[in-house]
Amino acid sequence: MNAKTSKRLNMKERYRIMTRDLGWEPSYQRYEDIFPQEGFEGIKITDWDQWEDPFRLTMDNYWKFQAEKERKLYAIFDAVSQNNGQMKISDPRYLNAVKLFITAVTPLEYNAYKGYARVGRQFGGVGARIACQMQSIDELRHTQTQIHAMSHYNKYFGGMHDFPHMFDRVWYLSVPKSFFEDASTAGPFEFLTAISFSFEYVLTNLLFLPFMSGAAYNGDMNTVTFGFSAQSDEARHMTLGLEIIKFILEQHEDNVPIVQQWLDKWLWRGYRLLSIVGMMMDYMLPNKVMSWAEAWTMYYEEAGGALFKELERYGIRPPKYADQTVIGKDHVSHQAWFIFYQYGHATAFNTWVPTAQEMDWLSEKYPDTFDRLYRPRFELLAEKAARGERFYNDALPQLCQVCQIPLAITEPDDDTLLSHRDTVHDGERYHFCSDGCRDIFHHEPEKYVQAWLPVHQILQGNCGGADMEKVIGDYYRIEMGEDNLDFEGSAEQRRWAAWKQAV
Amino acid sequence: MSVRANYANYRGPVRDRVENFHGNQLVYVMWERHLLFCAPLTFLADPAMTFDAFLAEVLTPALAPHPESEALDFAEAQWRLDGEAFTPRGDASLADNGIGHKSQLRLITPRLSDLADAAI
Numbered sequence: 001m002n003a004k005t006s007k008r009l010n011m012k013e014r015y016r017i018m019t020r021d022l023g024w025e026p027s028y029q030r031y032e033d034i035f036p037q038e039g040f041e042g043i044k045i046t047d048w049d050q051w052e053d054p055f056r057l058t059m060d061n062y063w064k065f066q067a068e069k070e071r072k073l074y075a076i077f078d079a080v081s082q083n084n085g086q087m088k089i090s091d092p093r094y095l096n097a098v099k100l101f102i103t104a105v106t107p108l109e110y111n112a113y114k115g116y117a118r119v120g121r122q123f124g125g126v127g128a129r130i131a132c133q134m135q136s137i138d139e140l141r142h143t144q145t146q147i148h149a150m151s152h153y154n155k156y157f158g159g160m161h162d163f164p165h166m167f168d169r170v171w172y173l174s175v176p177k178s179f180f181e182d183a184s185t186a187g188p189f190e191f192l193t194a195i196s197f198s199f200e201y202v203l204t205n206l207l208f209l210p211f212m213s214g215a216a217y218n219g220d221m222n223t224v225t226f227g228f229s230a231q232s233d234e235a236r237h238m239t240l241g242l243e244i245i246k247f248i249l250e251q252h253e254d255n256v257p258i259v260q261q262w263l264d265k266w267l268w269r270g271y272r273l274l275s276i277v278g279m280m281m282d283y284m285l286p287n288k289v290m291s292w293a294e295a296w297t298m299y300y301e302e303a304g305g306a307l308f309k310e311l312e313r314y315g316i317r318p319p320k321y322a323d324q325t326v327i328g329k330d331h332v333s334h335q336a337w338f339i340f341y342q343y344g345h346a347t348a349f350n351t352w353v354p355t356a357q358e359m360d361w362l363s364e365k366y367p368d369t370f371d372r373l374y375r376p377r378f379e380l381l382a383e384k385a386a387r388g389e390r391f392y393n394d395a396l397p398q399l400c401q402v403c404q405i406p407l408a409i410t411e412p413d414d415d416t417l418l419s420h421r422d423t424v425h426d427g428e429r430y431h432f433c434s435d436g437c438r439d440i441f442h443h444e445p446e447k448y449v450q451a452w453l454p455v456h457q458i459l460q461g462n463c464g465g466a467d468m469e470k471v472i473g474d475y476y477r478i479e480m481g482e483d484n485l486d487f488e489g490s491a492e493q494r495r496w497a498a499w500k501q502a503v
Numbered sequence: 504m505s506v507r508a509n510y511a512n513y514r515g516p517v518r519d520r521v522e523n524f525h526g527n528q529l530v531y532v533m534w535e536r537h538l539l540f541c542a543p544l545t546f547l548a549d550p551a552m553t554f555d556a557f558l559a560e561v562l563t564p565a566l567a568p569h570p571e572s573e574a575l576d577f578a579e580a581q582w583r584l585d586g587e588a589f590t591p592r593g594d595a596s597l598a599d600n601g602i603g604h605k606s607q608l609r610l611i612t613p614r615l616s617d618l619a620d621a622a623i
């Protein structure tokens with residue numbers, strides 16, 4: 001080093017030393033032995049130095065920023081609990097969205113933390129490794145702060161007490177769980193395409209915005225504050241998502257068809273997963289933000305459309321079956337809520353028939369489908385409930401081998417016929433909800449033949465026997481009459497009324 | 504296609520092999536355009552059970568919550584099995600009817616009430 005160099009490094013040098021300079025050329029071990037997962041997916045990297053660091057952040061600064069965010073966040077959590085924040089929500093039915101979030105989404109944050117820690121170890125390029133390391137720590141922080149945000153509600157409301165246990169067992173939580181495990185058991189480049197690009201870049205606005213704005217519209221200060229705290233992390237994650245895709249595509253033309261197949265797969269998987277967000281927006285929020293169909297138009301068709309236009313120059317076309325998502329936007333939220341309503345004895349939240357006012361909102365938002373198909377169903381259910389015959393389906397549903405959602409979604413060209421595909425592989429029959437899920441299976445059958453389908457597991461006797469009450473109570477730990485069933489007449493409703501009277 | 508794995512000849516356990524169901528098999532039934540049931544239903548059944556017994560003991564109780572179940576007459580119904588037109592023999596076993604593990608039956612009934620307008 002030149003003696004005249006000042007001791008203080010300028011930003012650029014400092015950045016170089018704290019990131020790229022952390023790597024070295026191996027001299028006595030083979031590159032393939034150090035990074036054994038980098039090659040098997042068929043992705044060709046010719047020059048890791050072309051990687052543009054998306055974060056422009058060094059570890060020491062990262063700690064400083066994050067600590068500052070945490071301080072602000074926990075100050076607000078304290079204030080909320082001191083001021084009985086649980087009583088400021090719009091309506092106790094709102095809490096069901098929080099219950100869905102903590103059981104279905106928070107465990108995904110934890111899986112993201114594990115996933116980025118793993119893939120961050122697997123890349124030869126230092127820039128990619130650092131980006132994954134920071135994101136990994138972010139995701140752990142999201143897990144923790146979400147748990148803390150919601151722990152206040154857990155003191156007053158049911159359904160949140162055993163969320164990691166439920167995530168591993170409960171039938172509908174196998175949908176997010178299997179989604180993420182599909183990504184985590186893929187190679188490192190597919191993982192980043194799935195989670196960083198398809199999920200965080202393309203679809204994140206359809207997951208976090210609805211929950212965070214839903215919280216804002218319904219008086220849930222903790223979730224809103226968590227959302228703000230995570231926002232700058234998410235901005236980094238989105239940048240990584242775009243960078244990884246462009247980087248892979250620029251490295252070698254042979255990468256293009258591999259990436260295209262991943263984009264087809266993960267858009268479809270993400271879309272199916274987001275059906276639960278659709279139903280949350282249209283049915284679970286007492287004060288609505290926007291409809292699922294509006295959100296899909298704005299964030300997928302418009303924003304996603306522009307993005308895929310931009311990727312055209314790499315030889316990428318819009319994901320396969322994207323047209324089916326556009327047809328489906330008028331149906332999936334209703335069909336999803338309908339699943340949960342009839343299996344509402346096996347859910348860790350309450351379900352209900354929408355009020356007359358809510359049905360009018362749905363008619364207005366879904367002029368082509370709601371009055372024709374879904375209103376009559378809810379009216380029949382309301383009648384049944386009024387007669388004391390609240391409908392719970394005691395027979396188990398048929399599930400899709402890939403997305404694990406009950407086959408409750410109708411054909412794209414026939415909205416009164418349930419969509420169903422099947423195939424025989426190695427002498428065994430498999431069933432799917434759609435062309436998209438069937439294609440995913442055909443591409444990697446060895447993976448999906450292993451799917452842990454909750455219905456089949458129950459019927460094999462692996463979930464505590466044949467008695468459904470025992471499966472729900474002992475195996476899932478959903479407390480009968482406390483966590484589940486209709487909101488009307490629920491423990492939640494009774495307690496809320498008593499608290500309101502007390503203030 | 505085949506999975507791209509980190510080592511050659513990757514295989515995993517087939518989790519829903521019939522052997523895992525302790526002598527029973529799975530049968531799925533979709534009552535077409537009867538969407539009060541959100542999805543086709545999954546049943547555990549003995550392959551030696553007759554088709555008539557399957558209808559009476561397994562399917563009928565499951566369909567009972569539907570308002571049209573009283574008007575439902577299996578003699579008037581049409582069936583499909585794994586995508587093909589199918590005429591069941593009531594006194595033959597599921598196995599002898601060709602209803603295998605994880606077969607899907609479709610039940611197609613004539614119009615039974617006004618609920619059909621909204622495919623309920």
Ligand SMILES: [Fe+2]
Pocket residue numbers: 109112138139142
């Ligand atoms: Fe996150």
Ligand SMILES: [Fe+2]
Pocket residue numbers: 139200233234237
């Ligand atoms: Fe993220």
Ligand SMILES: [Zn+2]
Pocket residue numbers: 272400401402403404405432433434437
């Ligand atoms: Zn599916």
